[in-house]
Amino acid sequence: MDVVTAQEMYEWDQVAMESTGLDGKLLMENAGRAVSSELEKKLDKHQRVMMLIGAGNNGGDGFVIARTLLNRGYSVEAWQVVPDSKVKGDARHHKEIFMKTGYTLYKLEENDDLRESFESAEVIIDAMLGIGVKGHLRGPIKQVVELANEQKAFRIAVDLPTGVPADEGIVEFDAFKADYTYIIAALKVSALVEHTRLYYGEWKVCDIGLPVRKLPSPNRKVWQREDSKRILPKRDANSHKGSHGKALIVGGAAHMPGSIAMSAKAALRSGAGLVTVATPKSAVPTIATYVQEATFLPLAEEEGVIKGPVDFDVSAYDGVAVGMGMGRGRESNNLVNHLVSSVKSPLLIDADALYQLKNILGLLRSRTYPTILTPHPGEFAHLVDQPISAIVQSPFSYSREFSKKYGVYTVLKGPATIITAPNGSQFVDLTGNAGLAKGGSGDVLSGILLAMMLQSGSTTHALNSGCMLHGLTAEMLIEDDHSMVDLLATDLIEGLTQTFRTFSS
Numbered sequence: 251m252d253v254v255t256a257q258e259m260y261e262w263d264q265v266a267m268e269s270t271g272l273d274g275k276l277l278m279e280n281a282g283r284a285v286s287s288e289l290e291k292k293l294d295k296h297q298r299v300m301m302l303i304g305a306g307n308n309g310g311d312g313f314v315i316a317r318t319l320l321n322r323g324y325s326v327e328a329w330q331v332v333p334d335s336k337v338k339g340d341a342r343h344h345k346e347i348f349m350k351t352g353y354t355l356y357k358l359e360e361n362d363d364l365r366e367s368f369e370s371a372e373v374i375i376d377a378m379l380g381i382g383v384k385g386h387l388r389g390p391i392k393q394v395v396e397l398a399n400e401q402k403a404f405r406i407a408v409d410l411p412t413g414v415p416a417d418e419g420i421v422e423f424d425a426f427k428a429d430y431t432y433i434i435a436a437l438k439v440s441a442l443v444e445h446t447r448l449y450y451g452e453w454k455v456c457d458i459g460l461p462v463r464k465l466p467s468p469n470r471k472v473w474q475r476e477d478s479k480r481i482l483p484k485r486d487a488n489s490h491k492g493s494h495g496k497a498l499i500v501g502g503a504a505h506m507p508g509s510i511a512m513s514a515k516a517a518l519r520s521g522a523g524l525v526t527v528a529t530p531k532s533a534v535p536t537i538a539t540y541v542q543e544a545t546f547l548p549l550a551e552e553e554g555v556i557k558g559p560v561d562f563d564v565s566a567y568d569g570v571a572v573g574m575g576m577g578r579g580r581e582s583n584n585l586v587n588h589l590v591s592s593v594k595s596p597l598l599i600d601a602d603a604l605y606q607l608k609n610i611l612g613l614l615r616s617r618t619y620p621t622i623l624t625p626h627p628g629e630f631a632h633l634v635d636q637p638i639s640a641i642v643q644s645p646f647s648y649s650r651e652f653s654k655k656y657g658v659y660t661v662l663k664g665p666a667t668i669i670t671a672p673n674g675s676q677f678v679d680l681t682g683n684a685g686l687a688k689g690g691s692g693d694v695l696s697g698i699l700l701a702m703m704l705q706s707g708s709t710t711h712a713l714n715s716g717c718m719l720h721g722l723t724a725e726m727l728i729e730d731d732h733s734m735v736d737l738l739a740t741d742l743i744e745g746l747t748q749t750f751r752t753f754s755s
């Protein structure tokens with residue numbers, strides 16, 4: 251499922267029309283019909299529906315939807331909330347069809363006209379503005395949106411909730427608060443960004459018949475369950491532990507043994523053949539009790555944190571992860587430096603190692619094997635010297651720019667996790683829930699990602715599938731035995747069993 255900006259959507263529209271001869275009026279009819287068919291699954295014929303219609307093409311969709319629903323026997327009051335003179339182009343064409351079909355169009359002269367209808371409406375459908383919104387809402391739409399947001403009715407938006415920008419990075423806006431949004435043709439970036447996504451409510455993308463083969467790729471896609479299903483590792487009957495990869499996990503401290511222990515266990519549960527944990531000597535017994543299947547590389551330490559020579563041999567491993575529970579002392583700086591320079595296999599850098607990495611970002615370009623960074627927005631903000639708010643508001647552009655600049659894979663974690671390859675192509679994983687917002691979930695994710703990389707020929711596929719397994723496990727656990735409040739990172743590790751059993755079958 252592609253994710254587009256407003257400009258990319260307009261380009262698609264243009265390409266569709268030029269390459270196939272499909273015209274805007276037909277696309278609008280298709281859009282309105284597609285949304286109407288979805289609405290039929292949601293509405294009852296006796297429900298009172300109010301349709302709010304604007305002047306641009308979003309309003310044009312509104313005319314088609316109102317006509318289609320009225321034709322099919324629904325109880326719809328269609329309101330044009332802008333002056334007649336503003337309705338132009340394809341929207342005007344569909345307004346004329348609506349009028350000629352013989353239906354009543356209510357016009358907004360004063361906001362008071364709307365109040366009574368609003369009060370009796372059970373459903374409000376917003377087809378006022380879509381991707382063409384510019385700046386803050388102006389009257390009369392501004393007042394209509396304010397009024398609509400006060401109503402008890404179920405609120406549905408067409409394409410975008412009016413006022414919400416289609417792109418990331420715009421924070422000053424006022425908008426219709428939808429309970430559900432029927433998105434036209436392609437998911438818009440703002441549906442996935444924290445400060446705008448809540449305005450959409452739940453959503454569904456409606457196909458309008460654009461010629462998919464002709465459309466330029468925005469290089470931004472939602473990773474789907476079927477994609478992971480197709481590429482999850484299969485175990486050959488003749489395989490042995492070496493066939494599934496030898497992993498090295500570096501980090502931990504005597505006062506923080508849990509993080510690295512969970513990463514190691516998650517890697518084993520996700521199919522890694524052998525896992526070695528490199529950690530301060532005094533942390534080994536605690537970690538070993540929890541992960542009996544791992545072997546250990548005890549590191550020199552001082553007061554429980556890594557200190558002393560860190561230039562151990564890493565040539566025997568098929569993948570390395572570093573940073574979980576390691577602390578941020580000076581020695582860990584040397585350690586990260588050593589690994590970045592000498593690991594000749596995929597290297598995943600997480601947590602405390604990301605802080606050390608900041609001083610040696612320039613070295614990343616010289617790596618010839620994949621480097622994977624798994625920051626949450628706070629860690630990423632530190633790496634790129636920006637406030638966290640800037641990252642959260644524009645996660646797609648910051649992570650794309652960073653991955654291309656340093657030649658790395660970036661897994662920017664959050665409710666929508668964005669996975670960017672060194673060439674800038676992006677996938678979004680939408681699985682998971684707020685039960686994951688708890689210390690340790692990221693450590694589990696690192697272990698899963700490392701194991702998936704050992705078992706896959708494609709780093710991108712391994713990362714996407716790993717994020718999805720992590721999120722689906724949280725979803726499954728919430729459905730079955732847990733709540734979002736009590737869910738623990740260790741539950742996720744145990745839950746992987748069920749996810750692999752059901753998901754890979």
Ligand SMILES: NC(=O)C1=CN([C@@H]2O[C@H](COP(=O)(O)OP(=O)(O)OC[C@H]3O[C@@H](n4cnc5c(N)ncnc54)[C@H](OP(=O)(O)O)[C@@H]3O)[C@@H](O)[C@H]2O)[C@@H](O)CC1
Nearest residue numbers: 277278305306307308379380381382383384386387388409
């Ligand atoms: N892409 C596709 O394949 C297809 C797309 N389709 C649909 O087209 C939609 C995009 O249509 P669009 O380009 O006409 O823009 P749209 O969102 O209707 O807004 C323009 C209007 O808004 C007004 N306006 C702007 N800012 C404002 C503000 N702050 N406050 C108040 N008013 C403001 C602006 O007024 P003006 O500034 O010109 O005075 C103008 O009247 C898209 O979202 C989808 O629904 C489908 O029909 C079929 C195929």
Ligand SMILES: Nc1ncnc2c1ncn2[C@@H]1O[C@H](COP(=O)(O)OP(=O)(O)O)[C@@H](O)[C@H]1O
Nearest residue numbers: 626664665682683684686687689690691692693
């Ligand atoms: N509200 C949420 N919805 C979905 N996933 C979430 C949510 N909050 C956190 N996550 C996921 O949980 C993990 C948290 O990672 P991180 O912040 O590194 O945790 P920690 O360092 O404490 O282990 C990430 O995979 C993130 O995508």
Ligand SMILES: [K+]
Nearest residue numbers: 376379410412
């Ligand atoms: K809308």
